[in-house]
Amino acid sequence: xxxxxxxxxxxxxxxxxxxxxxxxxxxxxxxxxxxxxxxxxxxxxxxxxxxxxxxxxxxxxxxxxxxxxxxxxxxxxxxxxxxxxxxxxxxxxxxxxxxxxxxxxxxxxxxxxxxxxxxxxxxxxxxxxxxxxxxxxxxxxxxxxxxxxxxxxxxxxxxxxxxxxxxxxxxxxxxxxxxxxxxxxxxxxxxxxxxxxxxxxxxxxxxxxxxxxxxxxxxxxxxxxxxxxxxxxxxxxxxxxxxxxxxxxxxxxxxxxxxxxxxxxxxxxxxxxxxxxxxxxxxxxxxxxxxxxxxxxxxxxxxxxxxxxxxxxxxxxxxxxxxxxxxxxxxxxxxxxxxxxxxxxx
Amino acid sequence: xxxxxxxxxxxxxxxxxxxxxxxxxxxxxxxxxxxxxxxxxxxxxxxxxxxxxxxxxxxxxxxxxxxxxxxxxxxxxxxxxxxxxxxxxxxxxxxxxxxxxxxxxxxxxxxxxxxxxxxxxxxxxxxxxxxxxxxxxxxxxxxxxxxxxxxxxxxxxxxxxxxxxxxxxxxxxxxxxxxxxxxxxxxxxxxxxxxxxxxxxxxxxxxxxxxxxxxxxxxxxxxxxxxxxxxxxxxxxxxxxxxxxxxxxxxxxxxxxxxxxxxxxxxxxxxxxxxxxxxxxxxxxxxxxxxxxxxxxxxxxxxxxxxxxxxxxxxxxxxxxxxxxxxxxxxxxxxxxxxxxxxxxx
Numbered sequence: 001x002x003x004x005x006x007x008x009x010x011x012x013x014x015x016x017x018x019x020x021x022x023x024x025x026x027x028x029x030x031x032x033x034x035x036x037x038x039x040x041x042x043x044x045x046x047x048x049x050x051x052x053x054x055x056x057x058x059x060x061x062x063x064x065x066x067x068x069x070x071x072x073x074x075x076x077x078x079x080x081x082x083x084x085x086x087x088x089x090x091x092x093x094x095x096x097x098x099x100x101x102x103x104x105x106x107x108x109x110x111x112x113x114x115x116x117x118x119x120x121x122x123x124x125x126x127x128x129x130x131x132x133x134x135x136x137x138x139x140x141x142x143x144x145x146x147x148x149x150x151x152x153x154x155x156x157x158x159x160x161x162x163x164x165x166x167x168x169x170x171x172x173x174x175x176x177x178x179x180x181x182x183x184x185x186x187x188x189x190x191x192x193x194x195x196x197x198x199x200x201x202x203x204x205x206x207x208x209x210x211x212x213x214x215x216x217x218x219x220x221x222x223x224x225x226x227x228x229x230x231x232x233x234x235x236x237x238x239x240x241x242x243x244x245x246x247x248x249x250x251x252x253x254x255x256x257x258x259x260x261x262x263x264x265x266x267x268x269x270x271x272x273x274x275x276x277x278x279x280x281x282x283x284x285x286x287x288x289x290x291x292x293x294x295x296x297x298x299x300x301x302x303x304x305x306x307x308x309x310x311x312x313x314x315x316x317x318x319x320x321x322x323x324x325x326x327x328x329x330x331x332x333x334x335x336x337x338x339x340x341x342x343x344x345x346x
Numbered sequence: 347x348x349x350x351x352x353x354x355x356x357x358x359x360x361x362x363x364x365x366x367x368x369x370x371x372x373x374x375x376x377x378x379x380x381x382x383x384x385x386x387x388x389x390x391x392x393x394x395x396x397x398x399x400x401x402x403x404x405x406x407x408x409x410x411x412x413x414x415x416x417x418x419x420x421x422x423x424x425x426x427x428x429x430x431x432x433x434x435x436x437x438x439x440x441x442x443x444x445x446x447x448x449x450x451x452x453x454x455x456x457x458x459x460x461x462x463x464x465x466x467x468x469x470x471x472x473x474x475x476x477x478x479x480x481x482x483x484x485x486x487x488x489x490x491x492x493x494x495x496x497x498x499x500x501x502x503x504x505x506x507x508x509x510x511x512x513x514x515x516x517x518x519x520x521x522x523x524x525x526x527x528x529x530x531x532x533x534x535x536x537x538x539x540x541x542x543x544x545x546x547x548x549x550x551x552x553x554x555x556x557x558x559x560x561x562x563x564x565x566x567x568x569x570x571x572x573x574x575x576x577x578x579x580x581x582x583x584x585x586x587x588x589x590x591x592x593x594x595x596x597x598x599x600x601x602x603x604x605x606x607x608x609x610x611x612x613x614x615x616x617x618x619x620x621x622x623x624x625x626x627x628x629x630x631x632x633x634x635x636x637x638x639x640x641x642x643x644x645x646x647x648x649x650x651x652x653x654x655x656x657x658x659x660x661x662x663x664x665x666x667x668x669x670x671x672x673x674x675x676x677x678x679x680x681x682x683x684x685x686x687x688x689x690x691x692x
Contacts, residue, residue: 015404015585016404017403017404017406018406018407019403019406020406020407020408020409021408035403038403038404040402040403040404042402044398044401044402047401049395050563052390054563055390055393055561055563055564056386056388056390056560056561056562056563057363057365057381057384057386057562057563058361058362058363058384058386058556058562058563059563060363060364060365060366061364061366062366062367063366087433087437087565087587087589088584088586090584090585090586091433091583091584091586091587093584094581094582094583094584095582098444114584114585118584121581121582210404214402215401215402216402216403216404216586217396217400217401217402217403217404217405217589217590217591218401218589218590218591219433219586219588219589219590235440235467236440236441236467237437237440238434238436238437238439238440238460238464239361239436239460240434240436240437240562240565241433241437242565243433243563243564243565243589243591243592244563244564244565245563245564245589245591246589
C-alpha cells in the first residue's frame with residue numbers, strides 16, 4: 001500500500017465532487033478533469049430556467065404547492081400534503097433530528113456520511129448498524145435511517161422488510177427514515193407512497209432532485225411524511241424554501257415521464273458498459289445503481305492515484321481501502337480516457 | 347370603514363408578494379397587475395446565471411467560501427469566518443431559535459412578521475416590544491431582534507444604541523439579533539462589522555440578497571456571527587446551503603460597488619417621486635426606506651381596495667388599518683397607472 005495514495009485519498013473520502021481540491025493538489029495532470037466521484041447523472045434534464053421576472057420576485061406559495069403536487073404524482077403519492085419541497089435533501093436531513101426527538105439514532109451502514117453526521121452534530125447518540133442487526137435495533141426509541149437503494153453498494157431492502165422495520169419501530173416510539181436519493185432508478189422498490197399514511201405513520205422518505213435529473217447545483221429535494229411532521233417541517237423551512245429556478249426545473253422534470261423512462265434505460269446501458277471496463281481491468285463489481293458502480297480491488301488506492309495522474313477522479317472510502325466508486329462518464333472521449341487509464345497496471 | 351375591504355386586506359397582511367391570491371380574488375381588474383406589496387428592488391442586478399455545467403454538479407466548498415469572502419468585503423467585515431451564506435434570510439431566521447437557547451424572545455415591533463413567528467413556532471415565549479422598552483427588556487436572558495432599518499416604518503437605531511443593547515443583553519446571557527435586510531440602503535448604520543467580534547460577541551446580523559439586488563427568487567442571505575455560532579449554523583445548514591445560481595449571482599453582485607452606489611442614488615430619487623404622489627393624494631408619509639414608503643390615511647383600507655380595482659397591489663397591515671406600504675413602480679406606465687389611481691378619491 002502506498003501511503004502517499006492513502007493521504008491523497010483521505011481528502012476525497014467524505015463526499016464526492018471535490019474537484020477543486022483535486023485541481024489544487026494535482027495541477028499537472030491531463031485536462032480537463034473527468035469527475036467520476038459522484039452519483040450525479042452527467043446528462044442532466046434539459047430544464048427550463050426561471051424567467052427574469054421570476055428571479056426578481058419571491059416565489060409564490062401557489063407555485064410551491066404546484067411543485068409539490070407534480071412531485072407527489074411522480075412519486076406515486078396521492079396526497080401532496082405529505083410532500084414538502086426543500087432546498088436539497090442535505091438541507092432537510094440536517095433538520096430531521098430537530099423535528100424528531102428520539103433518544104438515539106441508528107443508521108444502516110456503511111452509507112452516505114451526512115446521515116450520521118447530522119445526528120451526531122445534533123447531539124444524539126448515533127450508531128452505524130449492519131443490515132442484519134436492523135430488526136433487533138428497531139426495538140427501541142430509535143430514529144433509524146436506511147438509504148434505499150444504498151449508496152455506495154446499491155443494497156436494496158424490500159418494501160415488506162421496510163414495513164416490518166417501521167412497525168416494530170412504531171411500537172417503540174421510533175421512526176424509520178428511508179433515504180431514496182436514488183429512488184428514480186428503482187421506482188418499484190419505493191416506499192414513498194406509504195410514508196406518513198395510516199399504514200406507516202412513522203415513516204419518513206427523502207427524495208433528491210439532483211441525482212437522477214442531474215441538476216445537483218439547483219438544490220431541490222423532498223421530505224415525505226405524515227401531515228403532522230410535514231407541517232412542522234414547513235414551519236422550520238419558512239415561506240420560501242425553494243428558489244425560482246428550482247421551482248421551474250422541478251415542475252418541468254417531474255411532469256416528464258417519457259424522459260424518466262428513456263433515462264432509466266440509457267443509464268442502465270451505461271452502467272453495464274462501465275462494469276465491463278472495470279472488470280476488464282481486474283476489478284470486481286460489488287454493487288451500485290445505474291448512476292454509480294462500486295468496485296473492489298486489492299490495489300484500489302494505487303488505482304485511485306493512477307487515475308488521478310490521468311485527470312480522472314474516482315471516489316475512495318475511508319472505511320475500506322479496497323473499494324472505489326465510479327460515476328458514469330458522458331462524452332465519448334471521457335469513456336476513452338477512462339478505458340486507457342484502466343489499461344495501465346497500477 | 348368598509349368591511350369588505352377589511353376582509354380582502356386580511357389576505358395580504360402577513361407577507362407582501364401574494365400576487366397569485368390577488369389574481370384569483372380579483373380576476374377582472376386592469377392587467378397586468380402592478381405589485382407594490384413588497385420592498386424588492388424592481389430593477390434587479392443584471393446577475394449572470396450558473397452555467398449548464400455548474401447546474402449539473404454540486405457547488406464546491408471553495409466557491410461557497412469565495413462568496414462569503416466577497417460578501418464580507420461588501421459588508422465591511424474583515425473575517426469571512428463570521429459570514430455564513432444561506433438559502434435566504436427567511437430560511438436562516440427560522441433556525442436561529444434552535445441555535446440560541448434563550449428563555450425568551452423580544453422583538454422590537456411592529457416589524458417583519460417572520461421573526462415573532464419563528465420564535466413562537468420554536469416554542470419560545472415571545473413578545474413584541476416598543477423601541478422605548480428595549481433597554482429595560484435587555485436585562486434578561488432574552489434573544490432580542492431589531493430590524494434596522496425597520497420594516498415597514500424605516501426606523502433606525504444608531505450603532506451606539508445597538509452596542510448598548512448588546513452589552514446589556516450580553517451581561518444577562520442574552521443575544522442581540524439585528525436584521526439588516528435593507529442594510530444596503532443605509533450602509534453607514536450597519537453593525538455587520540461588529541457582529542461576532544470581541545466588541546459584540548453576542549450580536550448576530552442578518553443580511554438579505556434579494557431586496558436591494560432585486561433577486562428575491564434566487565434565495566440568498568447571510569448570517570454574521572461569532573465563529574462559534576457561525577460554525578454551529580454551518581453544520582445545521584449542511585454542505586450545500588446555496589444553489590449554483592445564487593453563488594454566481596452573489597459573487598458578481600457583491601463585487602460590483604459601482605452598481606450599488608448608482609442604485610442607492612436611483613432608488614433615493616424614485617422614493618422621493620413616490621412620496622410626492624402619495625402626499626399629493628392626501629396621504630401622510632410615516633417613514634420607510636428607499637425601497638418602500640409607509641403612508642397613512644384614515645381611509646387607507648378603502649384606498650387599498652380602490653388600488654386593487656386598478657390592478658395595483660399595495661401592502662396593508664393587520665395591526666393598523668390606516669397604514670399602507672408601497673414598493674417602487676418601475677416602468678413609466680406603472681408610475682402613470684399609480685398616479686391615475688391615486689387621483690380618484692376612494
